[in-house]
Amino acid sequence: MMDVRPLRTEQDYEWALREVARYFESQPAPGSEDGDRFEVLATLLKDYEATHIPMPGADPVDVLHFAIESMGKTQAELSKLIGRNRASEILNRVRPLTLDMIRTISAEWKIPFEALAAPYDLARESA
Structure with a gap:
């Protein structure tokens, strides 16, 4: 050592x-x-x-954007992990992350599970 x-x-x-x-x-x-x-x-x-290394707050979508912008990950890589439409919907706050998605992203991208499992707001739909 x-x-x-x-x-x-x-x-x-x-x-x-x-x-x-x-x-x-x-x-x-x-x-x-x-x-x-x-x-x-x-x-x-x-x-x-x-x-x-500044990390975003506890918002999982911000953590994913941080990974894409600063850790050399891509939206295409995220799409391969969880599905193309799902990745876009999650990054645009239309769909929440599921437990299976969180586990997969955490394991593959070495992001702490807790950083992806925190509650967060989805975009409000226009009425």
């Missing part, structure tokens, strides 16, 4: 993301050397993100 270091720059952050990503395929056992390294890196990433 000697190569773990504080995350002070964007380059440090990118390095830590690459290191953590290696563990997603095969998560190390808690308490093992790799398990400890994974936990320390995850904590460092969380701290860096909390202080350097």
